Amino acid sequence: MKLLIVSGLSGSGKSIALTTLEDCGFYCIDNLPVTLLEDFINDVMLADRKTYEKTAIGIDARNQSDSLLNFASIIKLIRSKGIECEVMFMQAEEAVLLKRYSETRRRHPLTDYNLPLKEALVIEKEILKPIARLADFVIDTSRTHYHQLRDLIRDQVGERNVRHISIQFQSFGFKHGVPLDADFIFDVRCLPNPYWVPELRGLTGKDQAIIEFLDREPNVLEYFQDVSAFLERWIPRFEEEGRSYLTIAIGCTGGQHRSVYLADLLAKQYKSQALNIIIRHRELH
Incomplete structure (x- = not known):
């Protein structure tokens, strides 16, 4: 029950x-x-x-x-x-x-x-x-x-599978405030910003042009690998302690480009590990 x-x-x-x-x-x-x-x-x-x-x-x-x-x-x-x-x-x-x-x-x-x-x-x-x-x-x-x-x-x-911890990857923009329900917050404002490329400004991290732009940046890959290594180490610890939910927030300036890209990338990686993965892009309507 x-x-x-x-x-x-x-x-x-x-x-x-x-x-x-x-x-x-x-x-x-x-x-x-x-x-x-x-x-x-x-x-x-x-x-x-x-x-x-x-x-x-x-x-x-x-x-x-x-x-x-x-x-x-x-x-x-x-x-x-x-x-x-x-x-x-x-x-x-x-x-x-x-x-x-x-x-x-x-x-x-x-x-x-x-x-x-x-x-x-x-x-x-x-x-x-x-x-x-x-x-x-x-x-x-x-x-x-x-x-x-x-x-x-x-x-x-x-509708979640109760046998595994449920992990939410949430993108957000710092200029709109930090999400209060996050367990971990990663700040990606140090990474190259597609906003300053005029032809990319109106796109989001879900668009192929933004994905290709960030895929080419070595710092983006290093950041992704570091966050992945951190989560690989600590998610099992939370699961062992009986945690059912974990919210990982990824923040950039406006919540449109870098944070969306990385939240999707992390979610894609963990979807292959039989975990309950939720993706939420707070600033995208």
Whole structure:
């Protein structure tokens, strides 16, 4: 049996995550009080294993903070019953959350006449710390639109092969901010930049002309070999420790050329090793 706990900041995409998981065959429950979680496991999941073979439960800041203090003990108890339990935590930058609430005009669950939205976000982050600390993987949705988030959830949770670690190679541009959900970040801004070649400027790292340009550069090959050697050594260590997910972020200036090229090159290499590989190009639309 599998239980996935979905939590995170309000406005970060938890509802999208749950509906996506439902499409992937999970039985989904939103906003279950933490105090009822143990009873749900004993009286519902274990009593009907077939119906609740894959279950996802949304837990958010509407829980009283005191009830979240024992969250680690609850997770330990769930796993002791033979249930595979993972925690997914979703977040986004404060400015992005403020903008989303402004656009939707929805009320944050913690706000009232005496508590403005910005302060509510700070309090919410503090309340959810016990869950965030135990997250098996974190998804930052600051620059992820609806369809990208659904694809990401499907790849990481809904349709992945659970026998191997799932590795996401993500390209990004430093000028748009560093991805907060990355486990490792490699800076490729030191490599030759096709942007300064006028006929290549409007292309991306997926175009053949860019690929040929970077293939000819010795420094690019050396960088690729060094990163590959690092990952070859350390990915097995993470897998041995029981990690299910690993995000490798490759960043250049704008996230269009060098980072895209190298993320694709690394993903291609590791796809031949029976690993679950996810590719995401954050700045490409």
